[in-house]
Amino acid sequence: MHYAGGRMENIMERALVLAASAIGAGLAMIAGIGPGIGEGFAVGKACEAIGRQPESSGAVTRTMFIGCAVAESTGIYAFVVALILMFINPFLGKL
Amino acid sequence: MKVPEFLSGSHEVQIGGPKIVFHFDVFGIRINVTETIIISWAILIALTLLVLFLTHNMQKKPVKKRQIIAEYLVGMVDNLIKNTMGKKFKSFGPYIAALFASSIFGSLVSLVGLRSVTADYSTTLCWALMTFIMIETAKIKTSGIGGYLKQFINPLNIVSEVSTPVSMSFRHFGNVAGGMIITSLVYFALTGLSNAIGLAVPVFTVGIPAVLSLYFDLFSGFMQAFIFIMLTMIYIESACSTE
Numbered sequence: 001m002h003y004a005g006g007r008m009e010n011i012m013e014r015a016l017v018l019a020a021s022a023i024g025a026g027l028a029m030i031a032g033i034g035p036g037i038g039e040g041f042a043v044g045k046a047c048e049a050i051g052r053q054p055e056s057s058g059a060v061t062r063t064m065f066i067g068c069a070v071a072e073s074t075g076i077y078a079f080v081v082a083l084i085l086m087f088i089n090p091f092l093g094k095l
Numbered sequence: 096m097k098v099p100e101f102l103s104g105s106h107e108v109q110i111g112g113p114k115i116v117f118h119f120d121v122f123g124i125r126i127n128v129t130e131t132i133i134i135s136w137a138i139l140i141a142l143t144l145l146v147l148f149l150t151h152n153m154q155k156k157p158v159k160k161r162q163i164i165a166e167y168l169v170g171m172v173d174n175l176i177k178n179t180m181g182k183k184f185k186s187f188g189p190y191i192a193a194l195f196a197s198s199i200f201g202s203l204v205s206l207v208g209l210r211s212v213t214a215d216y217s218t219t220l221c222w223a224l225m226t227f228i229m230i231e232t233a234k235i236k237t238s239g240i241g242g243y244l245k246q247f248i249n250p251l252n253i254v255s256e257v258s259t260p261v262s263m264s265f266r267h268f269g270n271v272a273g274g275m276i277i278t279s280l281v282y283f284a285l286t287g288l289s290n291a292i293g294l295a296v297p298v299f300t301v302g303i304p305a306v307l308s309l310y311f312d313l314f315s316g317f318m319q320a321f322i323f324i325m326l327t328m329i330y331i332e333s334a335c336s337t338e
Binding site: 066069073076077083088 | 110111262265266268269270272273276318319321322325326
């Protein structure tokens with residue numbers, strides 16, 4: 001009876017860690033809002049600039065892409081955390 | 096009908112680190128040789144042979160096509176450095192060009208089926224640490240040891256210093272590794288879809304991942320390599336300028 005109880009607790013612990021990791025991965029991706037808003041704003045400004053001066057469209061587009069890739073980085077950090085939690089869950093090893 | 100091994104598609108999502116091909120011990124320390132190291136060496140040797148081929152038998156007035164290509168590439172790199180950093184940094188040309196070539200070829204090998212070199216955090220961390228050491232050296236050269244240490248009285252400066260290599264390496268790694276994971280998930284889903292309909296050979300995996308890899312491999316690899324070298328140049332230039 002004691003042994004059966006011990007094994008059950010191990011499954012409960014594992015289930016708890018897995019559930020918490022899944023919820024954590026989902027919460028981490030809320031950080032996807034930031035780059036969406038920021039880059040949308042940047043592209044809007046780029047469109048304005050091209051509308052005002054069409055011959056600068058090459059330079060404006062290049063700068064916009066560079067700015068978007070840098071602004072994307074916080075979204076990528078959250079993505080990496082979510083992927084680590086989902087696939088290479090380090091918390092299971094500590095059980 | 097019996098489907099050969101390579102046509103049966105992917106039945107499990109393989110997401111993890113690079114495979115360890117072999118290992119050897121030196122002085123009791125175990126050194127793992129992973130796929131990343133072998134592919135990096137292959138890219139290195141291929142790039143060296145390419146460069147040797149392009150610059151073989153150069154003449155003062157270019158006659159062969161390959162010398163014109165070589166001069167065009169060098170001119171492009173020099174222009175980029177002149178526009179970003181200014182004329183006095185011309186000696187950074189080889190480092191920037193080598194970094195860009197390693198990064199873009201390291202990401203583009205995933206088009207031929209190998210695992211991207213830059214999808215391994217060690218690679219991008221190494222490049223970011225090289226840039227970090229160059230930035231600190233430039234700062235020490237510009238303002239001396241005293242001036243360099245005086246800026247750390249404000250603890251926020253320590254955070255911004257440490258965050259430079261961390262953010263550079265994670266940006267590059269996250270984009271490439273995330274693309275690799277999404278592509279493998281798409282392959283897995285398309286294989287499952289083909290099997291659910293009843294086909295033994297996964298025909299859905301033929302065209303769609305190629306369209307996705309236009310963004311994840313070509314565009315993302317090129318943009319991340321370009322951003323990495325642009326940030327390197329901007330940080331080094333701002334570290335060398337006396338303000």
